[in-house]
Amino acid sequence: MITAKVNQNQALKTAKSGRKIRAKNTAIGWSFVTIASLMICLFYFYPMVQALILSFQSGTGANLTFTGLDNYARLLKDPTFLTTVKNTVIYLVIQVPIMIILALFLSVLLNNKTLKYKGLFRTAIFLPCVTSLVAYSVIFKYLFGQDGIINIMLMKLSLISEPIQWLTDPFWAKIAIIVAITWRWTGYNMIFYLSALQNVDESIYEAAKIDGASSIQQFFKITIPMLKPIILFTSITSTIGTLQLFDEVMNITKGGPGNATMTISQYIYNLSFKYTPDFGYAATVSYAIVIMIVIFSIIQFKVAGDKNE
Amino acid sequence: MKKVLALFLVSILLLTACSSGSKDKQASGESKDTKEITVWAWDPNFNIKAMNLAKEAYKSENPDLKIKVVENAQADIVQKLNTSLSSGTTKGLPNIVLIEDYRAQSFLKAYPDMFQELTGSFNPEDFAQYKMAPTSLDGKNYGLPFDTGVTGLYVRTDYLEKAGYKVADLQNIDWNKYIEIGKKVKAATGKVMLTQDPKDLGLIRMMIQSSGAWYLKKDGVTPDLAGNAALKEAFKTYKEILDADLVKPVSDWSQFVAGFNSGDVATVPTGNWITPSIKSEASQSGKWAVVPMPKQSGIASSVNASNLGGSSWYVLNVPGKEKAVDFLAKTFGSNVDFYQTLNKEIGAIGTYKPAAEGEAYKASDDFFGGQKIITDFANWTEQIPQVNYGLHTYAIEDILAVGMQDYLKGKDLDKVLEDAQKQAEEQIK
Numbered sequence: 001m002i003t004a005k006v007n008q009n010q011a012l013k014t015a016k017s018g019r020k021i022r023a024k025n026t027a028i029g030w031s032f033v034t035i036a037s038l039m040i041c042l043f044y045f046y047p048m049v050q051a052l053i054l055s056f057q058s059g060t061g062a063n064l065t066f067t068g069l070d071n072y073a074r075l076l077k078d079p080t081f082l083t084t085v086k087n088t089v090i091y092l093v094i095q096v097p098i099m100i101i102l103a104l105f106l107s108v109l110l111n112n113k114t115l116k117y118k119g120l121f122r123t124a125i126f127l128p129c130v131t132s133l134v135a136y137s138v139i140f141k142y143l144f145g146q147d148g149i150i151n152i153m154l155m156k157l158s159l160i161s162e163p164i165q166w167l168t169d170p171f172w173a174k175i176a177i178i179v180a181i182t183w184r185w186t187g188y189n190m191i192f193y194l195s196a197l198q199n200v201d202e203s204i205y206e207a208a209k210i211d212g213a214s215s216i217q218q219f220f221k222i223t224i225p226m227l228k229p230i231i232l233f234t235s236i237t238s239t240i241g242t243l244q245l246f247d248e249v250m251n252i253t254k255g256g257p258g259n260a261t262m263t264i265s266q267y268i269y270n271l272s273f274k275y276t277p278d279f280g281y282a283a284t285v286s287y288a289i290v291i292m293i294v295i296f297s298i299i300q301f302k303v304a305g306d307k308n309e
Numbered sequence: 310m311k312k313v314l315a316l317f318l319v320s321i322l323l324l325t326a327c328s329s330g331s332k333d334k335q336a337s338g339e340s341k342d343t344k345e346i347t348v349w350a351w352d353p354n355f356n357i358k359a360m361n362l363a364k365e366a367y368k369s370e371n372p373d374l375k376i377k378v379v380e381n382a383q384a385d386i387v388q389k390l391n392t393s394l395s396s397g398t399t400k401g402l403p404n405i406v407l408i409e410d411y412r413a414q415s416f417l418k419a420y421p422d423m424f425q426e427l428t429g430s431f432n433p434e435d436f437a438q439y440k441m442a443p444t445s446l447d448g449k450n451y452g453l454p455f456d457t458g459v460t461g462l463y464v465r466t467d468y469l470e471k472a473g474y475k476v477a478d479l480q481n482i483d484w485n486k487y488i489e490i491g492k493k494v495k496a497a498t499g500k501v502m503l504t505q506d507p508k509d510l511g512l513i514r515m516m517i518q519s520s521g522a523w524y525l526k527k528d529g530v531t532p533d534l535a536g537n538a539a540l541k542e543a544f545k546t547y548k549e550i551l552d553a554d555l556v557k558p559v560s561d562w563s564q565f566v567a568g569f570n571s572g573d574v575a576t577v578p579t580g581n582w583i584t585p586s587i588k589s590e591a592s593q594s595g596k597w598a599v600v601p602m603p604k605q606s607g608i609a610s611s612v613n614a615s616n617l618g619g620s621s622w623y624v625l626n627v628p629g630k631e632k633a634v635d636f637l638a639k640t641f642g643s644n645v646d647f648y649q650t651l652n653k654e655i656g657a658i659g660t661y662k663p664a665a666e667g668e669a670y671k672a673s674d675d676f677f678g679g680q681k682i683i684t685d686f687a688n689w690t691e692q693i694p695q696v697n698y699g700l701h702t703y704a705i706e707d708i709l710a711v712g713m714q715d716y717l718k719g720k721d722l723d724k725v726l727e728d729a730q731k732q733a734e735e736q737i738k
Binding site for chain 1: 388391415418419420421507508558561704711713736
C-alpha cells in the first residue's frame with residue numbers, strides 16, 4: 001500500500017519534471033527564434049506596414065496628408081507609370097526566356113562528362129555575377145557608347161556604315177539593356193541548373209540511350225522534365241529581379257531617351273529624389289510592384305508548378 | 310497563430326521604445342556648442358574649390374572654427390537631404406549645403422522649418438536679381454546666392470574661319486542664324502555644331518528663359534506648356550537642329566566634355582561654369598571665343614542672355630547654424646576681395662554685384678584669344694530675364710522629354726504640348 005503510494009508520488013514527480021524539461025526546451029527554442037523573428041518584424045514587416053500606410057498619403061516631402069485611395073486612382077491614369085510597366089514587361093518577356101534557355105543550354109554543355117577544363121568554363125560563365133551592378137553597368141555604357149568598342153568593331157567589320165545610337169535611340173537602348181542583364185545573370189541561373197543536373201540519375205540517360213533516344217530527345221524528354229522545379233524557381237526569381245530592375249537602367253541610360261527604358265523602380269526613385277519628393281505616391285508605386293510580383297508568381301506556379309504543391 | 314500575434318505585439322512595443330529613445334537624444338544634442346561645421350557640395354573643380362577658398366578667407370575672421378568641406382555627387386546630396394529631412398532626424402546632416410536653383414523651391418516648401426532663414430545676414434540688393442526668386446520663400450531669404458548660370462555660346466574660331474565666319478558674325482544672332490551657320494560649318498569642316506543628351510533638355514530651358522518663359526506660370530505652380538509660344542518655338546528649333554544633322558548625341562556628362570575637348574563640335578551653348586572644362590584642353594588655347602547666347606526667332610521678348618543651372622548656399626536648422634550663417638555672410642555674402650580670389654583661382658563668377666568692380670573681373674583671357682570673358686558674362690548676367698522656377702522643373706522636364714521624342718518621330722507639336730500639359734496637371738498637385 002505504502003510502496004504503491006510512493007511509486008505514485010514518484011511517477012507524479014517525474015511527470016512534473018518532464019513537463020518542466022519540455023517547457024525549458026520550448027523556452028530555449030523560442031529564445032533562439034525570438035531574436036531572428038524580432039529582427040524580421042523590425043526590418044521587414046514594420047517597414048512594409050509603414051509603406052502601406054504611406055501609400056495612402058500624399059504631399060511634398062514632410063507635408064504628408066491622408067488621401068485615401070487617391071494615389072491608387074492616380075496610378076492607373078499615370079502615363080509615365082504605364083510606360084514603365086510596359087518597358088518592364090518588355091524586358092521580362094524578352095529577356096527572361098532568352099536567359100533561361102541560354103542558361104539551360106550552357107549547363108547541359110558544361111555537364112558533359114568528357115569535357116575538359118570544365119572548372120575553367122564554369123568559372124568564366126559564372127564570373128559576371130560577382131561583379132558589382134554599378135561597375136558593370138558603367139562598363140556597358142562605354143562599350144555601347146557612340147564611339148564605344150561595339151560600334152567600332154561593327155564598323156571595322158563593315159557590318160554597319162554608321163554608328164548605331166545604342167543609348168540614345170528608344171529601340172536600341174532597350175536592346176542594350178537586355179544584352180547587359182543577360183550577360184550579368186545567365187551564369188547565375190546556370191549554376192542552379194548545373195547543380196540540379198548533377199542530381200539526375202545517370203541510369204535514366206543510360207536507359208534512354210539503350211532505347212535509342214537521340215540527344216535532342218534526351219534533352220527534351222529527360223533533362224527538361226527533371227529540371228522543371230528548378231526552371232520554375234529560376235524563372236520566378238528572374239521575374240522578381242526584372243520587376244525590380246534599377247541599377248542597370250539608372251547607370252546605362254538613366255531611363256532615356258525620353259522614358260523609353262525607364263523601369264518601375266527607377267520611377268520610384270525619380271518620384272522620391274529627382275522630382276519634388278512625393279514619398280506617398282512612390283510607396284504606392286512600390287506596392288504596385290509587390291502586387292505584380294505576386295500575380296506573376298501565381299501564374300508561373302499554375303503554368304509550370306507541380307500538382308502536389 | 311496566438312504566438313505569432315504575441316510576437317508581433319512584442320515587436321511593436323520594442324519599436325515604440327526605440328523610436329521614443331531616439332527623440333530624446335536629438336533634443337539633448339542641441340545645447341552642445343559646436344566648433345566644427347560641415348559643408349556639402351559637388352564638383353571638385355568649382356564648388357569645392359570655391360568653398361575651400363572661402364575657408365581660407367574666413368580664417369582671419371574666426372580662426373577657431375573648423376570647417377569640413379565634403380564632396381558628394383549632386384544626386385547623392387539630394388537623396389541624403391530628402392531621406393534625412395523627411396524622416397525628421399537631422400543627425401549626420403551638414404550645416405551648409407549647396408542646392409541647385411531649379412530644386413531650391415521644392416526643398417524649401419517640402420521641409421518647412423528645416424532651413425535657417427538668412428534674411429538680414431546679407432543685402433539682397435547686392436546680388437543679381439534673378440537669383441532672388443529661387444532662393445526665397447514667402448518674402449524671406451533662405452539661400453545665399455552663389456554662382457551664376459549665365460550662359461554663353463562657346464565657339465571654335467578656327468572652325469568658323471574655315472566656313473568663312475568671324476566672331477563678329479556671331480554676336481547677338483538668333484537660332485535660325487545659328488542653324489544656317491551650322492550647316493556651312495559642317496560643309497566646310499565636317500564637324501557638327503553641338504552635343505546633345507536626349508535625356509537633358511537644358512537647351513530648351515536656356516531658350517525659353519531667354520524669352521522670360523518657363524515650364525510653369527509666374528505663380529510657380531501652374532504648368533504652362535500648351536500655348537507657351539517660347540516653348541513651342543524652342544521645340545521647333547530643337548527639331549530643326551537635329552534635322553539639319555548638327556548634333557552629336559551623347560548620354561552623359563563625360564561624353565559631353567569629351568565632345569568639345571576632342572574637337573568634335575564647333576560650339577558649346579551652355580552655362581559659364583563650363584569654362585574650366587573647356588580650358589582643361591590646353592592644346593586648344595586661342596581657338597575659342599564666347600559670344601552671347603542666340604535668342605529665339607520670332608519671340609519679341611527674347612534677349613541674347615539666359616541661364617543654365619547655378620546654385621546657392623543654404624544653412625540647415627541644426628546645431629551650429631549661427632556659426633554657419635556668420636561664415637557665409639562674411640565670405641560669400643560681403644567679401645569683395647574673396648570674390649576676386651575666387652575669380653582668379655577658378656574663374657568662378659559669383660552673382661555678387663560689387664565684385665564686378667574688382668580687377669580680376671576685367672582681366673583678359675588668352676585661352677579665349679584675349680577676350681575679357683568675365684566682363685562679358687557679368688554684363689549678360691544683368692540681362693537674364695527673371696523667371697520663377699517653381700517646384701517641379703525635373704518632373705515636367707521628364708514629361709517634356711517624352712513629348713520631345715514623340716515630336717521628333719512626327720507627332721503634331723500642338724498635340725504634344727497639350728498632352729504634356731494634361732499629364733503635368735495630373736502629376737503636379
